Amino acid sequence: MSDYNYIKKAEKIFEKTGADALLLLDESNMHYFCGFSPSEGAVIITKDGAAYHLVDSRYTLAALEYAKESSLKVIEINTTFSAEAGAICKKHAVSALAFEDETISFKSYNEYKEAAGCKLIGIGRLLSEIRNVKTPDEIEKIKQANAIAERSFIELLNCVAPGKTEKELAAQFDYIMAKNGSDGVSFSTILLCGSHTSLPHGVPSGRSVQKGDFVLFDFGATYKGYHSDMTRTVAVGSADEEMKECYSLVLAAQFTGISALKAGAPCCEVYKAAYDVLEGQRMGKYFRHSLGHGIGLDIHEGYNVSPKSKDIFAAGNITSIEPGIYLPDKFGIRIEDMCLVTENGCEIISQVSKDLTVV
Numbered sequence: 404m405s406d407y408n409y410i411k412k413a414e415k416i417f418e419k420t421g422a423d424a425l426l427l428l429d430e431s432n433m434h435y436f437c438g439f440s441p442s443e444g445a446v447i448i449t450k451d452g453a454a455y456h457l458v459d460s461r462y463t464l465a466a467l468e469y470a471k472e473s474s475l476k477v478i479e480i481n482t483t484f485s486a487e488a489g490a491i492c493k494k495h496a497v498s499a500l501a502f503e504d505e506t507i508s509f510k511s512y513n514e515y516k517e518a519a520g521c522k523l524i525g526i527g528r529l530l531s532e533i534r535n536v537k538t539p540d541e542i543e544k545i546k547q548a549n550a551i552a553e554r555s556f557i558e559l560l561n562c563v564a565p566g567k568t569e570k571e572l573a574a575q576f577d578y579i580m581a582k583n584g585s586d587g588v589s590f591s592t593i594l595l596c597g598s599h600t601s602l603p604h605g606v607p608s609g610r611s612v613q614k615g616d617f618v619l620f621d622f623g624a625t626y627k628g629y630h631s632d633m634t635r636t637v638a639v640g641s642a643d644e645e646m647k648e649c650y651s652l653v654l655a656a657q658f659t660g661i662s663a664l665k666a667g668a669p670c671c672e673v674y675k676a677a678y679d680v681l682e683g684q685r686m687g688k689y690f691r692h693s694l695g696h697g698i699g700l701d702i703h704e705g706y707n708v709s710p711k712s713k714d715i716f717a718a719g720n721i722t723s724i725e726p727g728i729y730l731p732d733k734f735g736i737r738i739e740d741m742c743l744v745t746e747n748g749c750e751i752i753s754q755v756s757k758d759l760t761v762v
Contacts, residue, residue: 489518536719589623634739
């Protein structure tokens with residue numbers, strides 16, 4: 404069975420919504436069904452088994468190539484995407500069309516509703532829940548992206564030295580990942596040093612690395628549309644006792660969070676397991692973000708591993724586990740791995756050592 408088997412992927416949506424067809428405009432959702440991410444287009448799947456990929460002339464040849472595996476019928480539009488979609492709906496006598504109500508613009512909603520001439524039914528998180536459970540092929544692609552990122556990180560460590568700037572190292576990192584096979588970065592690389600590491604999502608600046616600094620690297624590569632995500636924090640030249648103690652605490656919190664991860668575990672309880680380790684040393688107030696998030700065709704997708712989350716882990720989820728502490732005007736530490744959730748625990752996808760590294 405093709406990994407893009409559109410009927411199997413869409414049938415739960417048809418069952419839950421009662422719709423006759425499914426309209427997809429989101430790039431990642433389209434990729435899930437057709438294998439690549441055009442910047443503009445539409446995928447339509449009907450309950451009676453037809454499937455279409457609407458593209459403009461920029462993407463026709465690429466769509467036809469991917470259709471050899473996905474089996475979607477490629478249509479190059481002559482008018483507008485909504486008009487072509489409306490014609491397909493009328494051809495298949497669609498009376499109810501399921502759509503992405505969480506991402507569509509109001510303008511697009513009105514255009515497609517008028518063109519289709521039928522009832523539109525929002526799918527909410529239905530497709531997100533389906534995408535959260537990764538197929539073996541998706542898992543392999545994410546592992547490939549991770550391998551590229553890890554190989555690049557190890558190579559970059561040879562370049563980290565006093566005097567190098569955050570911007571310089573971040574740009575070099577992105578280049579190395581591209582050289583090693585990444586299709587693009589998963590997100591803007593976060594590379595911070597010294598007191599800047601206390602900013603959880605700081606932006607690389609012209610600040611120079613100094614001896615005794617922590618340097619924080621949050622990075623990811625992409626492979627065939629799928630993302631990786633990892634964070635490592637290393638010391639330059641030396642690390643004082645406070646830095647070592649805080650690093651050991653964050654690492655212990657991460658191990659505990661990973662140990663709590665398994666199918667059926669509520670996301671909020673996995674968060675609490677890691678948080679309690681930090682709070683045991685009165686450092687919980689310095690942990691200023693969620694413990695993790697789903698990863699796949701989007702760098703943040705599906706669930707959120709936070710104290711308020713109502714989500715529950717399922718086998719096949721790929722999540723980050725990334726506790727951190729951030730001491731204002733001093734330093735910050737974050738350690739992040741990707742994990743594949745299994746029935747009885749998890750498989751840690753990330754392989755780079757988490758021992759405190761001094762470069």
